Amino acid sequence: MATIADVAKYTGLSSATVSRVINNYPHVSEDKRKLVHDAMKELGYFPNTSARNLRNRKTNLVAVLIPRLTNPFFTLILDGIERVAEANGFQLIICQTKSSKKKEIDFLNLLQTKQVDGVIFTSIENEWELIQPYTAYGPIILCNEYHHDATVPMVRLDQVQGSYLGTRHLIEKGHTKIAYCMGSTSGLSIDRRRGFFKAIEEAGIEMKSEWIFRDTYTMEDGKRVFQQILQLSDRPTAIFTGGDEVASVMVKEAGRRGLHVPGDIAILGFDDQPIASLIEPELTTIYQPGDEIGARAMTVFIECLNGIRERMSQSVIELPLSLVIRDST
Amino acid sequence: MATIADVAKYTGLSSATVSRVINNYPHVSEDKRKLVHDAMKELGYFPNTSARNLRNRKTNLVAVLIPRLTNPFFTLILDGIERVAEANGFQLIICQTKSSKKKEIDFLNLLQTKQVDGVIFTSIENEWELIQPYTAYGPIILCNEYHHDATVPMVRLDQVQGSYLGTRHLIEKGHTKIAYCMGSTSGLSIDRRRGFFKAIEEAGIEMKSEWIFRDTYTMEDGKRVFQQILQLSDRPTAIFTGGDEVASVMVKEAGRRGLHVPGDIAILGFDDQPIASLIEPELTTIYQPGDEIGARAMTVFIECLNGIRERMSQSVIELPLSLVIRDST
DNA sequence: CCCCTCTTTGTAATCGATTTCATGAAATCG
DNA sequence: CGATTTCATGAAATCGATTACAAAGAGGGG
Numbered sequence: 001m002a003t004i005a006d007v008a009k010y011t012g013l014s015s016a017t018v019s020r021v022i023n024n025y026p027h028v029s030e031d032k033r034k035l036v037h038d039a040m041k042e043l044g045y046f047p048n049t050s051a052r053n054l055r056n057r058k059t060n061l062v063a064v065l066i067p068r069l070t071n072p073f074f075t076l077i078l079d080g081i082e083r084v085a086e087a088n089g090f091q092l093i094i095c096q097t098k099s100s101k102k103k104e105i106d107f108l109n110l111l112q113t114k115q116v117d118g119v120i121f122t123s124i125e126n127e128w129e130l131i132q133p134y135t136a137y138g139p140i141i142l143c144n145e146y147h148h149d150a151t152v153p154m155v156r157l158d159q160v161q162g163s164y165l166g167t168r169h170l171i172e173k174g175h176t177k178i179a180y181c182m183g184s185t186s187g188l189s190i191d192r193r194r195g196f197f198k199a200i201e202e203a204g205i206e207m208k209s210e211w212i213f214r215d216t217y218t219m220e221d222g223k224r225v226f227q228q229i230l231q232l233s234d235r236p237t238a239i240f241t242g243g244d245e246v247a248s249v250m251v252k253e254a255g256r257r258g259l260h261v262p263g264d265i266a267i268l269g270f271d272d273q274p275i276a277s278l279i280e281p282e283l284t285t286i287y288q289p290g291d292e293i294g295a296r297a298m299t300v301f302i303e304c305l306n307g308i309r310e311r312m313s314q315s316v317i318e319l320p321l322s323l324v325i326r327d328s329t
Numbered sequence: 330m331a332t333i334a335d336v337a338k339y340t341g342l343s344s345a346t347v348s349r350v351i352n353n354y355p356h357v358s359e360d361k362r363k364l365v366h367d368a369m370k371e372l373g374y375f376p377n378t379s380a381r382n383l384r385n386r387k388t389n390l391v392a393v394l395i396p397r398l399t400n401p402f403f404t405l406i407l408d409g410i411e412r413v414a415e416a417n418g419f420q421l422i423i424c425q426t427k428s429s430k431k432k433e434i435d436f437l438n439l440l441q442t443k444q445v446d447g448v449i450f451t452s453i454e455n456e457w458e459l460i461q462p463y464t465a466y467g468p469i470i471l472c473n474e475y476h477h478d479a480t481v482p483m484v485r486l487d488q489v490q491g492s493y494l495g496t497r498h499l500i501e502k503g504h505t506k507i508a509y510c511m512g513s514t515s516g517l518s519i520d521r522r523r524g525f526f527k528a529i530e531e532a533g534i535e536m537k538s539e540w541i542f543r544d545t546y547t548m549e550d551g552k553r554v555f556q557q558i559l560q561l562s563d564r565p566t567a568i569f570t571g572g573d574e575v576a577s578v579m580v581k582e583a584g585r586r587g588l589h590v591p592g593d594i595a596i597l598g599f600d601d602q603p604i605a606s607l608i609e610p611e612l613t614t615i616y617q618p619g620d621e622i623g624a625r626a627m628t629v630f631i632e633c634l635n636g637i638r639e640r641m642s643q644s645v646i647e648l649p650l651s652l653v654i655r656d657s658t
Numbered sequence: 659c660c661c662c663t664c665t666t667t668g669t670a671a672t673c674g675a676t677t678t679c680a681t682g683a684a685a686t687c688g
Numbered sequence: 689c690g691a692t693t694t695c696a697t698g699a700a701a702t703c704g705a706t707t708a709c710a711a712a713g714a715g716g717g718g
Contacts, residue, residue: 049444051674115378380704
């Protein structure tokens, strides 16, 4: 492969001048500029990115942490991130954590070794105190999931409001026994729970601890939890799920058992994924603009890189959620 | 940030010895080894990846071209690629082409500038003659979509067999008027069409050109094409779709219009995505092991890098497809 | 004790760009 | 017309690692 030195030799110029042409600097005469361009074409020259990265101390690479590539809500976020990244000349490295604390931390090594200019988290497995030390190495942005004590910019959705809206909707439909599928210890999960209980308490409804279910993320989880719910002696008449996939599986399972949705049991989704309006009955759900927060997060990231935004102190961009009423409630 | 020179100075050793310790080379005494490790920890040293990449002429980065991140079948492939990549110390750069010929070619620049060690295509927009010149710059692997004249390794699924199985199934169900949703000019689309017509011709069925529809990829496309089908005077009684999303939308649309599936119109999917078994009626479809071909493609890629496999001549790994019979046919 | 091999370490070149500084030529100004 | 900018270009340092080669010291055999 041809190097800049080859181009310099071929044109009889110095590598400095060739570099100036490549980077479109001023103070290069038109004839030399053309000479260099012709030589680059003639020799099949392409600047070596590793060399540039080393010298420029910048890689134009961003690591995006995502729990699972096969989760449509997270790929929607990724899509939003990608849109802004590509418009600004950044490439994305995908880091699938599979919800592993260890992997999450391991990926931060990319930042320490300067392989990426920064990191965007779309989910968080570890406590903030374990992640915080890494903020010294470059911008870290939280997108979607968050910790209340995080000392970095976060782009998030108003989970309290979202789950409050959904729960109130269920209550208005007459439900007083509502099962709740809980997430992790992240700020997102805490807030979602907060909104749920806010609506419950406002309505003066009593909540049983056996109606609360942990770790309900995947379709398998949904199936399992739904079975558990059916076996309860004092059975809930509505279910607040953590996501549309779980909700879809529950609707499916209900149908398989001859239970009518929402007549026998109402099911509320979360996300408003495409699947929500494809299944029968269509899912009532909370619309989460995943692509929007992804795009915002990438924008915030660029602001941090350019020093326009403080990268090591907390700042919050919060977007509202909205209830989409369909036929499952 | 500390550099290798800092560690050398701190320990009183040369950077060569430090480098040997970092890379676990033999012929370094145990005490120096420990000395260096302690110093690295003390100084908070991490090797700079750009510098290593430059020197080693290797980035451990692979570009993966994918039409849309929000398409579950492609993220399934990505998941398979990621599994093998991560097990072998490679990172993935996602390149969303959005089915644009120009973007596809633009991403190959990553290969020319040596930002990545190679490229895996999961879809192909351009003709092979336009891509071929780039094979000079590094391994290019085709995964899923392919061109028959490609001069690189390909990992693919037996599309002829898959569409043949599906079409024969429709014919066995008594259908003689079958609409066909066509793809592009890639080898995959050609073969899928080949399998379809093989079954049609074997059965001695007459095919009308107005039953053939182009560019049916997205849910919007599905809706549009379904409407067109309903308006035909000589209406097909079955539809061969290009994917489960399109099929799902069609099932939905049929329901909305009071048409019974499969009674009034049978609908055959492709891929066997999760959605296939969530909608009502469940989709009969062709199971495509996306993660499997992804994993194989990444394995093949590594073989090419290691010189175990010829990277600039055609080789084919083909996996079989299978029919999953459910309730939409 | 001498010669040879093996281990351990260092010096300096190298990977391929960018950029500072220096220099001479050309343009501008009063 | 002389002084001062501005323009165009090159030499060489630099980014931060890896590695070929050299050299010194340790150990072994005869």
